Amino acid sequence: MRVGIVGAGTMGRVHAAAYRRIGVEGLAAYDVDPVKLADFASEEGAEPFTDYPKMLAEVDVVDVCAPTFAHQQLAEQAFAAGRDVILEKPLALSVAQGEQILRAARESGRRLFVAMVVRFFPQYRRARELVSRGELGRIGVVRLKRVSFPPAAAWFRDPAKSGGMPVDLMIHDLDYARWLLGGPRRVFARMSRGDRASALEHVQATLAYDDGAMVFVEGGWAYPPGYFRTSLDIAGDKGLIEWSSDQPVPLDTLLPKDAPPPKLGLPMAGLEENPYETELRHALSAFDSGEPFAVAPQEALEALRLAIAVRESALSESVVEVA
Ligand SMILES: NC(=O)c1ccc[n+]([C@@H]2O[C@H](COP(=O)([O-])OP(=O)(O)OC[C@H]3O[C@@H](n4cnc5c(N)ncnc54)[C@H](O)[C@@H]3O)[C@@H](O)[C@H]2O)c1
Structure with missing residues (x-):
């Protein structure tokens, strides 16, 4: 090919x-x-x-x-x-x-x-697997974070060209939230921007679900040069998953003592391969075999819709209905 x-x-x-x-x-x-x-x-x-x-x-x-x-x-x-x-x-x-x-x-x-490469990061995939198998029970609260220094290329800094930080960067976690829990009913976001020319957008978004679940997503382009931090934290009524790029342990689970021992293991096998490689290998193999993609085009569209809603909410300082 x-x-x-x-x-x-x-x-x-x-x-x-x-x-x-x-x-x-x-x-x-x-x-x-x-x-x-x-x-x-x-x-x-x-x-x-x-x-x-x-x-x-x-x-x-x-x-x-x-x-x-x-x-x-x-x-x-x-x-x-x-x-x-x-x-x-x-x-x-x-x-x-x-x-x-x-x-x-x-x-x-x-x-x-x-x-949407985050779906191919082993920690994120493994956490999603545990959630979809019901090992955490009913999910109540999810926290997702992705904070970086401002991108160097000038076009990123112009929201008319990049969509701004929520559409360019936070979309990874918004897609992940949808992959975990489906689409939220409404969003509310706040943004701090520094001066307008600097593109130092830092956003905290709250996604509210009909069943009462909440997702807090933090994303930003305001960190010092070279810093890129990500984390996830998923709480259900049977257990909790935590992972942070600051921790040496790739994924940590805190399950009650009477639950079966976590089948998590550390996703070392996955970490041996670069997630972009996993992603592109998957795409080429799906083109070849005709099998469905791990990310349907419609899901990418829904993630974009949500990212635009977050930006809209941050700019208007009001709640935006999504579904
Ligand atoms: N998945 C991820 O982790 C990730 C990370 C960064 C960027 N991205 C996305 O990847 C895309 C590219 O980002 P980048 O950081 O590589 O940008 P970049 O600015 O580093 O590179 C873009 C390149 O495209 C060229 N270009 C511009 N207009 C073109 C056109 N009309 N036709 C052909 N080439 C053109 C430029 O000359 C430049 O060489 C963006 O959509 C960005 O959001 C994804």
């Missing part, structure tokens, strides 16, 4: 490295910036294309790692050329754009995989 990477930036390189480890040969690459494209091609061993349609004619799968504002056009062109598409998250900048991408995939008869 020949893969063409679109976007010779950070994620293009992360994906190229993952394809190398998977053993994918004959990578192709396209970027609007010829200098970045040439560097990428020589460093990643890809065939460079300065013309997108020409690359589309040469590959089986297009992997869009370009900035979010370009996702719709690049994906739609690929579908029109009869190619399957891997698209970095977030799906798009608006629900309408996202719906158009999903429609273009359906109408072309091609497949779309949206790369």
Whole structure:
């Protein structure tokens, strides 16, 4: 299967490295910036294309790692050329754009995989498995955190191009919350932004569910350079799961003494593989076999809808109904 990477930036390189480890040969690459494209091609061993349609004619799968504002056009062109598409998250900048991408995939008869990588992190997968097996009982409270320094590329800092922090970064945890518990009824979020030009958005969002469950999601781009912290903490009436990137132990469970011993184990096997590699291996294998993706396009759209609702709530300082 020949893969063409679109976007010779950070994620293009992360994906190229993952394809190398998977053993994918004959990578192709396209970027609007010829200098970045040439560097990428020589460093990643890809065939460079300065013309997108020409690359589309040469590959089986297009992997869009370009900035979010370009996702719709690049994906739609690929579908029109009869190619399957891997698209970095977030799906798009608006629900309408996202719906158009999903429609273009359906109408072309091609497949779309949206790369929501957190679903491929072993700790997050394992925690979700325990929740769906009922080992924690009824879930009451979930806390998810993902805080980082501001991204360097200028387009991230313009919400019209990236969607802002909730759509770009917090979407990982919003998707995870939906994967655990389904969609919330309403959201309320507060944002601290520093000055407008700095993009130092830091958001605390509360997701309220019909059954009384609450999810608190914290996300931000206001940490000092180099810092990236994530954590999850899921409380049910039978037990609790905690994990934090600050802890040496990948995943910790606190279950009552009379419960069967946790079958958790430490997800060491999963940690041996880079989650981007797990994710792309899954996508290629699903393209090949026709099996369903671990992330359905509609789920990526619903995560985007929720992220936009969070941003809307933070900006309007009011509760936003989601469902
Ligand atoms: N899954 C994750 O963990 C993760 C992390 C970071 C970024 N992302 C997502 O990946 C995407 C890319 O982010 P990045 O950090 O690699 O950005 P980046 O700025 O590092 O790289 C983007 C590249 O795309 C090129 N480009 C711009 N417009 C283009 C177009 N129309 N056609 C082709 N190439 C174009 C740029 O020249 C640049 O080389 C974004 O959607 C972002 O939200 C995902």
